[in-house]
Amino acid sequence: MRKYVGLLLTLVFVLILTACGGNNTGGSSNKEQVTVKLGIFKNVTHAAGYIALEKEFLQKQLGEHVKIDVQAFDNGSDFSTAIATGQIDLGYVGPGPSTNQYLKSSNFRVISGADNGGAVLVAGKDSGVSTVKDLVGKTIAIPTKGSTNEISLRLLLEQEGVKVTTDTSGAQIVARAPSDTLVALRQNEIHATLIPEPWGTQIEQEGIGKVIVPWDQIPPNNGDYPLVILVASDKFIKEHRDLAKGAVKANLEAIEFIGANPDESYKLINKRLSELSGKGLDIELIKAALSHMRLTSDVSQEAIEEMAKVSIAAGYIKDVTAESLDLSKFLDLSLLEEVKSGK
The missing domain is CATH 3.40.190.10 (Periplasmic binding protein-like II)
Known part of the structure; x- marks a missing residue:
């Protein structure tokens, strides 16, 4: 009888370990594996994104269960088409082409700034x-x-x-x-x-x-206008709000890192640029370039609206007038506000 009781207790103990994850594998191993498709340009103005990748801020914020698939773009039109059609989940782009695309598809949002000017x-x-x-x-x-x-x-x-x-x-x-x-x-x-x-x-x-x-x-x-913004698709925000928030955190960490560690940043930016474009730059050139821009998570809706009105006048945005323009839903800075408030 004691033999059967011992076996029963052992079986119960094993089941408890299994339910708790067991073997010290950590909670992330039990999470569903996710691939996040990130778009970025082959340009120094996307420095915050480069550092978020190189310092693994993004990987740490998203978690070990997430694979980051980086896709490089040469221009905002291709990027904007990609995010509108689900080819990428989020990434860094300029407000001009992304606003044009948003007014057609309305299925992605600005979640943070990255760079003003440049x-x-x-x-x-x-x-x-x-x-x-x-x-x-x-x-x-x-x-x-x-x-x-x-x-x-x-x-x-x-x-x-x-x-x-x-x-x-x-x-x-x-x-x-x-x-x-x-x-x-x-x-x-x-x-x-x-x-x-x-x-x-x-x-x-x-x-x-x-x-x-x-x-x-x-x-x-x-x-002092948005030149590079961080955007995410509505689908991604809805299904993975925690990951979108992690991307915002990583972006902020990268901006702060560049400000505190400029010399190391120049080298890391050049490394990522070389990987994306096949050609690096002189470090002094990167240093000069970064001095001609302001890395920030801030986003001015007024500036984006002003630029959109120029696109309307130029004929890039059709079926929308300057008077009827409404970009209030294009910017969703709730995640950025949560991160800044420590939530």
């Missing part, structure tokens, strides 16, 4: 351009049509009374990838470019051109 207006060495007013009859390049950089350029031209046209009566805007822009400036095929860092600094250092409007004079708000 773009400059550069004129070619032999362009004859030294001020914005000199751009009449000239051709200016932006990375992609409808980008945040184009919106800033249109605002800048409007401020100086320069019209956007397709002839020599005003300034003409063309799209060129940043690397192609360097060649086009050197060959005098274009006369200027409004371009994100570190490209502006690189153009100046190589003697191809000169910055004529620095980052802290670029509209709106003299450079």
Whole structure:
């Protein structure tokens, strides 16, 4: 009888261990494995995302049961299409193209800021351009049509009374990838470019051109406007709110780390940039670029709305008027507020 009682107690003990996880494997091993698809650009302005990945802030916040699938993008239009169609769950993008896409699909949200400013207006060495007013009859390049950089350029031209046209009566805007822009400036095929860092600094250092409007004079708000934001799909927020909140925490940690550890950050940013683009940068170039932007989790809805109205006027946003524009649901900063309040 004692033998059977002993066996019964042993069986009960084993069942209890199994129910509690047993073998010290930790709670995360019992969680369902999840793959989070993160989109990011091959650009230094996405520094917060790079550090969140390199320092594993994001992995630690999401948990061991989460696999992070990083997908690199060259422009905001492709990124915005990807998040709207479920190809990625969240990531870093500019407000220009993402706002355009949101007004079509309304299925993703801004959950945090990442970077304010970081773009400059550069004129070619032999362009004859030294001020914005000199751009009449000239051709200016932006990375992609409808980008945040184009919106800033249109605002800048409007401020100086320069019209956007397709002839020599005003300034003409063309799209060129940043690397192609360097060649086009050197060959005098274009006369200027409004371009994100570190490209502006690189153009100046190589003697191809000169910055004529620095980052802290670029509209709106003299450079203090969202250039990079963190967005997440509605589906991801609904099904994995805890993971979306973890991404916001990791983004904040990364911003704070860069501020406290700049020298280490430059190297880590370059490492991730090399992995994404296949080519790194001189550390001094990265240092200069980061000094021309403000990394922050803050997001100005007013600035995003102002830029959206420029897109409406330019024809990138259709079936919406400036008067009917409503972006109140595009920004969902509840997770950011929870993180900042320690909830």
